[in-house]
Amino acid sequence: MTIDYDQQILESVAVRRSRLLKAMLFGRERTRRAFNDGLKFLFISAIIATIICAGCVGYSFIINLFAESDFDMGGPASLEVR
Structure with a gap:
């Protein structure tokens, strides 16, 4: 040997x-x-943060959409000119 x-x-x-x-x-x-143990939690937290951000953007878009449709329908925020 x-x-x-x-x-x-x-x-x-x-x-x-x-x-x-x-x-x-x-x-x-x-x-x-080990060094790789923390990477798993980093990726999971990044995915959760992405989902939360997408939810906030979607909520803001829907609220803005409802506010604009209320304005177009002559809701309390619109002014009618005759």
Whole structure:
């Protein structure tokens, strides 16, 4: 069985870089969570925010539409000129 020292060194460097990255991102709690755990919640919150914004825009559009139709029908906001 041959020992590939170059491969062993490359794997050692990869492990060290991974540990340094986790230490920089998470500090002492690096073994408890991974970087990808937060991405899931970020995407979910972005989708919820998009839905809420679309709902607000739709509500505003409908209220504006009703206000304009009330104005055209001679509602309380319109002035009739004879």
